[in-house]
Amino acid sequence: MLSILSISVCALAYAIFSIAKDPAWTRDTAVPLPPQSVVCIFRAAFHLIESIQFVDPLSFAVMGPNGSFRQNAFDAGFNPTGTEPPFFQIFDQGFLKILGNTPTITEIASNATFAFAHEGPVYDPTLDSVTFASNDGGALGMSDINHNNKVGRINLKDIPANLNGTAINIPVTELDLPPTVQMTNGGTGPFRGNILLITSGRGPLPPSIVLVNPNPPHNTTVLLDNFFGRQFNSLNDIKIHPSGKIFFTDTVYGWLNHFRPLPLMPNQVYRLDPDTRSVRVVATDFDRNNGIAFNGAGTIAYVTDTGANAGFLGNNQTQPATIYAYDVDPNSQVFNNRRVFAYTDAGIPDGVQIDSDGNVYAGCGDGVHVWNDEGTLLGKFFLGTVSANLVFAGPGRLIILAETKIFLAEIAASPSLFTS
Template identity: 75%
Template sequence: MRIPILVCALAYAAYSFANGPTWQRDVAASSLPPQSVLVDPSSFAVMGANGSFRPSAFDSGFNPTGTEPPFFQIFDQAFLKVLGKAPSLTEIASNDTFAFAHEAPIYVAALDSVFFASNDGGALGNSDIDHNNKVGRIDLKDLPAHLNGTAVNIPVAELDLPQSIQMTNGGTGPYRGNLLLITSGRGPLPPSIALVNPNPPHNATVLLDNFFGRQFNSLNDIKIHPTSGNMFFTDTVYGWLNHFRPEPLMPNQVYRLNPETGAVRVVATDFDRNNGIAFTGDGKTAYVTDTGAQGGFLGINQTQPATIYAYDVDPTTEMFANRRIFAYTDAGKSSTGIPDGIQVDTAGNVYSGCGDGVHVWNSAGDLIGKIFLGTTSANMAFAGPGRLVIMAETKIFLAEIATSPSLFSS
């Protein structure tokens, strides 16, 4: 039986008051923010010979309080600043039969709308080598004025896109008034980077669909560098692993596209399966997720990466250098127990979609909290200050928190 969130909060508050460090006693002595649970890392540091250890990061999330999702899981006092005094976490759209909200979330402030793509080639995606995935839109103005965690289900509109847009998996922007989409391609149709008008008739302009005459494997994610304006994107093999693209022709790599000249070059390589990408607000640090543990038809291998790497961005060449491990995730329940899409806020905190929701690290790589959904999130986007829209396959959640996006965080 699930334990109500209030009971868990009170129980953990009592434990923390008696045994935790000063900040936890201070929190316990006052009150936790709404929909949140305090988890003291020292409470599970030693589980003992008869402990209930998790056999896999892919079949169970780490929820030691047994709290009913969704809720905020606090590991460090820094997460309290992220949440603010009155956060809320609400399911705002759902369709249990269709994974309509997988990736590529982009917030367009002029419309107060979020655009996103359905699952491409995976469970409930209704897409494969013979069928394209879908790009949808929700209008946040359709939400009630006040949210308190009670689920609502606002309308989802499907975009009618040109045939040049095949298997959308990533996106950012707006860029010069357009959605900047990155596609994985389908069958012989090439992966591409394209500008798409967010307004009907949603005309598209393809910016890139090859590397010196060779098709990319299956493009995955894209971000705009906050100072140079160049486009950085990841290419990996998930199209092949999900049976809708041919065998790979090139290594899994990160590329840079100069949108003014069309010049493209590799800036980072040596990944197992690179995936999401993001920059700090000053553009000096890049983050790339490596989701090698998830192998599509090859299966799951927990000895492979479920890792976020950090890089220095060379101020002249924009090559990625000095690779180091930023975080290794404990993943979470589902077949996608990996860090997928990634975003950064103005304080330098890093957010990544994982198997049990959104994990949040500070700039030093310490896990400070989770937006625990109990289900997979592949990506999320800030919808202006204080609103984080979270893709969760068959659901979309809105977290109202106290932080803001860094530049080009979508």
């Protein structure tokens, strides 16, 4: 809970940092505050707030021969302050602009026995709701080759005003969808007034891209379920490019989670023209590609490779837990100039979103990590547990899926135009 004093300290630290970084202020002031003083005040102020922790990279750059080194990237994560989650973990002062003056993070829905909040979050501004899917084939997912997963929804109007960090549990409503929607794993939109879901398929039932009416009875239209007569492996994530074209990832997690047949195609990224239904490959050569997103202009694509997580084969920390960046060709929209954008220290980077300043957010093994557009880790929404995906619910609201829980972070950042 943030007290009035804590909020005031938070605002003061933010103001001091902002003023000291303002060139106009330093020009008009005879004795500007030295940068190191700003850092000291900034750290001291934020350490007064339990839900905000500044971790100076200098403090752990050298751990020494007797250091307590982490052996498992899939453990509870890097928490040198020992702070009880959830909290904001700051590694770079750039995270301040994202958080704003009075950030809060609150658990808003939970079910300890069911991983109801796994993937595919879509914010619908008309309904002020978020749609999402339960875990498909994993722990507590209650789904397998014989059982479909669930698509649920929360109404953000059910959240009381003036949250103070105390957990609440708003209702989750299950959407009654037809059997053509099997093992939903991704979502985006709204797209032409509908929710756009991507499914992994189940058994012989094909993976597909499906338009879903957000209003009952939730009529559906399948846009695509094959590549020139061949089933995809298990479709994973999906985004709408500013051009209106649909981009999606196909990987092998359906097979690795025992609900899809042996893969028959490479792990790749595809582009779909929703009008002509023309489909083509735009990127390949992944271990296990997963999440996808674009910057606001659509000139840069981000694709996560989660090869370190291999389902029933186990985790392999020598495999990718990496976000790659690409240039999007302005004509063909093929992804070119692949380069490493970021590598996560905790688990794998799964779903990915971009804010209006070009910062990159990814669901990881200990919560949500945020990098600036140069790939510098700014901070984390530290949950102490896995987050597979997240979505902005308009300006200042970030919905974080954490399997058996959903969190709302009230911050200053806003989504880019194409981040749902």
